[in-house]
Amino acid sequence: MRISKKYNTYRSGFVLFLTTALLISCGAPAFYATAIEGKKLPISAEYSNNHAIEDYVAPYRTHINKDLDSVLVYCPETMDKTNTINGWQTTIGNLLADVTFDKAATLIKTRENRNLDICLLNHGGIRSVIAKGPVTARTAFEVMPFENSLMVVALKGEQVMEMAQYIAREKKPHPLAGMLIVLDENDSVKTVTIQGKPLQPEKIYNIATSDYLVNGGDSMTFLGNAVATYDLTYKLRDVYIDYFKEVDTLPIIRTERIVTQKP
Amino acid sequence: MKRREFIQKTAAGSALVLGGLSLSSFAEPETKKITILHTNDVHSHIDPFPIDDPKFPNMGGAARRASLIEQVRREEPNVLLLDAGDVFQGTPYFNYYGGELEFKLMSMMQYDLATMGNHDFDNGIDGFKLQLPHAKFDFVCANYNFKNTVLDGIVKPYKIFYKDGLKIGIFGLGIELNGLVNKNLYKETVYNDPIGTAQDMARTLRHTEKCDLVICLSHLGFIYANEPNKVSDLVLARATKDIDLIIGGHTHTFLTKPYIEKNSAGEEVIINQVGCYGINVGRIDFTFEKGKKSKMGSKTISV
Numbered sequence: 334m335r336i337s338k339k340y341n342t343y344r345s346g347f348v349l350f351l352t353t354a355l356l357i358s359c360g361a362p363a364f365y366a367t368a369i370e371g372k373k374l375p376i377s378a379e380y381s382n383n384h385a386i387e388d389y390v391a392p393y394r395t396h397i398n399k400d401l402d403s404v405l406v407y408c409p410e411t412m413d414k415t416n417t418i419n420g421w422q423t424t425i426g427n428l429l430a431d432v433t434f435d436k437a438a439t440l441i442k443t444r445e446n447r448n449l450d451i452c453l454l455n456h457g458g459i460r461s462v463i464a465k466g467p468v469t470a471r472t473a474f475e476v477m478p479f480e481n482s483l484m485v486v487a488l489k490g491e492q493v494m495e496m497a498q499y500i501a502r503e504k505k506p507h508p509l510a511g512m513l514i515v516l517d518e519n520d521s522v523k524t525v526t527i528q529g530k531p532l533q534p535e536k537i538y539n540i541a542t543s544d545y546l547v548n549g550g551d552s553m554t555f556l557g558n559a560v561a562t563y564d565l566t567y568k569l570r571d572v573y574i575d576y577f578k579e580v581d582t583l584p585i586i587r588t589e590r591i592v593t594q595k596p
Numbered sequence: 597m598k599r600r601e602f603i604q605k606t607a608a609g610s611a612l613v614l615g616g617l618s619l620s621s622f623a624e625p626e627t628k629k630i631t632i633l634h635t636n637d638v639h640s641h642i643d644p645f646p647i648d649d650p651k652f653p654n655m656g657g658a659a660r661r662a663s664l665i666e667q668v669r670r671e672e673p674n675v676l677l678l679d680a681g682d683v684f685q686g687t688p689y690f691n692y693y694g695g696e697l698e699f700k701l702m703s704m705m706q707y708d709l710a711t712m713g714n715h716d717f718d719n720g721i722d723g724f725k726l727q728l729p730h731a732k733f734d735f736v737c738a739n740y741n742f743k744n745t746v747l748d749g750i751v752k753p754y755k756i757f758y759k760d761g762l763k764i765g766i767f768g769l770g771i772e773l774n775g776l777v778n779k780n781l782y783k784e785t786v787y788n789d790p791i792g793t794a795q796d797m798a799r800t801l802r803h804t805e806k807c808d809l810v811i812c813l814s815h816l817g818f819i820y821a822n823e824p825n826k827v828s829d830l831v832l833a834r835a836t837k838d839i840d841l842i843i844g845g846h847t848h849t850f851l852t853k854p855y856i857e858k859n860s861a862g863e864e865v866i867i868n869q870v871g872c873y874g875i876n877v878g879r880i881d882f883t884f885e886k887g888k889k890s891k892m893g894s895k896t897i898s899v
Contacts (some may be wrong), residue, residue, distance in 0.1 A: 364628055364884035371854035371880045371899040373870055376660050383662035389643055397688050504689050552636055
């Protein structure tokens with residue numbers, strides 16, 4: 334029996350009608366639930382595949398796999414978030430921050446006529462390596478499996494200072510672009526430079542980030558105090574996929590964004 | 597198929613006989629059985645998990661789920677197949693096809709009814725509506741007011757099913773969307789208090805519609821440990837009456853067995869939720885007996 338096959342609803346409907354009509358006409362007593370039994374049925378390999386479903390899914394699966402596995406760009410060297418550059422940045426974090434900065438800068442300029450200053454993502458949000466060799470859309474799904482989308486928040490300079498202090502305190506190589514944080518030997522924030530200029534506490538800065546972080550993810554509470562928020566309705570994964578399609582070879586970016594100054 | 601027809605004919609035949617002998621005291625009490633099968637938070641999981649998956653190795657999969665459902669349907673004549681929301685989002689099947697395949701497969705499995713989860717708004721309320729032609733089953737949600745949206749008149753508060761002469765009323769409840777879903781996705785959908793809505797719905801279905809069975813299909817979540825007063829299935833069960841079964845979702849709670857809670861009238865309510873990603877199907881069988889009104893405690897519940 335194929336699952337898609339419909340039962341004869343007219344007949345069963347008629348039977349139901351008859352049954353109901355007879356019961357009502359004779360004034361039969363009502364039915365009451367007297368016993369209830371509940372259980373959980375795990376879907377394991379002991380159930381065979383239903384052929385109708387399997388055959389129906391096959392062309393969809395083939396199309397997705399073909400698309401996900403088509404090569405978009407070449408990666409010359411494995412980028413792994415656990416390999417840091419002086420503890421404060423990674424090649425994968427630098428790449429994702431720079432790419433996200435560029436896409437967000439273009440969009441916020443066109444849509445809101447604003448200039449982007451900074452991009453901040455989270456180290457924990459990088460979920461996989463980009464291995465040396467061909468890079469596919471599947472790689473983007475592995476690096477960014479979440480449905481997070483790109484947002485721009487406007488923060489006052491003093492909140493940007495909080496951001497720098499948060500990064501120094503967390504001691505994590507969060508992906509960062511547009512900003513240089515100089516730490517002293519105790520990892521306290523010494524100076525903050527944005528787009529090559531010193532941070533001004535009263536100035537408003539535009540920061541590209543993810544909706545996850547704006548909504549309080551990773552305790553980046555300073556992002557919640559934004560004076561303005563712009564949802565760019567662009568998934569971070571799509572930001573990466575679109576970039577992968579634009580270039581032939583991924584750059585290995587080693588520039589430092591957070592520097593510890595030796596005494 | 598033949599077996600099902602046979603059972604239905606037999607049921608009609610026995611009703612006829614009983615009708616003729618309804619005054620006789622020696623007539624055996626007739627019993628009827630309703631089987632509820634349910635899923636929640638399947639999140640576009642169509643393929644089984646890989647054999648080396650750390651959490652759910654070689655579990656789930658739509659084609660296997662269909663076989664399981666088919667097997668139960670072969671054994672039981674009165675099956676209702678329900679889903680408690682978050683059909684969408686979680687695998688590239690959703691990213692590529694926007695939920696089309698999920699709805700088509702659920703239709704092939706002959707789902708009877710579903711409620712909406714927050715992720716079912718992920719492509720916007722318009723994205724959801726766009727896929728509805730692929731669903732040969734209805735969605736219900738009583739506490740979302742869709743009046744000023746594209747779903748007005750399409751997603752209704754409840755639906756009534758007739759099985760073997762029994763009347764089964766099922767209503768839906770959705771979670772607060774503000775803070776969980778972008779406003780530009782759910783648009784003018786208005787969220788109303790689930791408890792008040794549920795009490796009204798249950799009263800309508802039990803007393804006005806005179807349903808034999810009242811089921812709530814909820815995407816409120818089972819319980820919130822850090823916020824015990826936040827509306828959840830447990831809070832709902834305690835605060836209302838006239839609901840027999842709450843089928844839940846949202847919190848991805850893998851209950852080892854259905855949970856039994858006392859309602860505001862001291863009667864037992866069954867709550868069930870079977871985790872997520874199509875790893876399990878829940879099954880609840882209700883046996884009905886003629887004329888045996890269940891008093892408190894006279895119901896046998898085995899879970």
